Amino acid sequence: MPHVYIVRCSDSSYYVGSTWDLERRMSEHNQGVGAAYTRHRRPVELVWHADYDRVDEAYAMEKRIQGWSRAKREALISGDTDLLSSLASRSWHDRRARRVT
Structure with a gap:
């Protein structure tokens, strides 16, 4: 297998x-x-x-x-699969906006 x-x-x-x-x-x-x-x-x-x-x-x-990013791998490892889509790679602008808020 x-x-x-x-x-x-x-x-x-x-x-x-x-x-x-x-x-x-x-x-x-x-x-x-x-x-x-x-x-x-x-x-x-x-x-x-x-x-x-x-x-x-x-x-x-x-x-x-x-x-995948380190954060996305760590979400998979810890079983936080609901976070995977929110950690998906986005444009630089979107990633920057997430850090600010």
């Missing part, structure tokens, strides 16, 4: 990936195997994952999440 996952790295950054075997992939990340991004940010901790029926669905979700 394909999985999409988010790990929190030792520097508090997030890495988003997909895999067929989540347990094996977490082990690889923490051994420094595979992704160059996590290799120098170990240890990593699994903070969110979802299962998909098809690999193309998992890959599409991985790519979608990779484009």
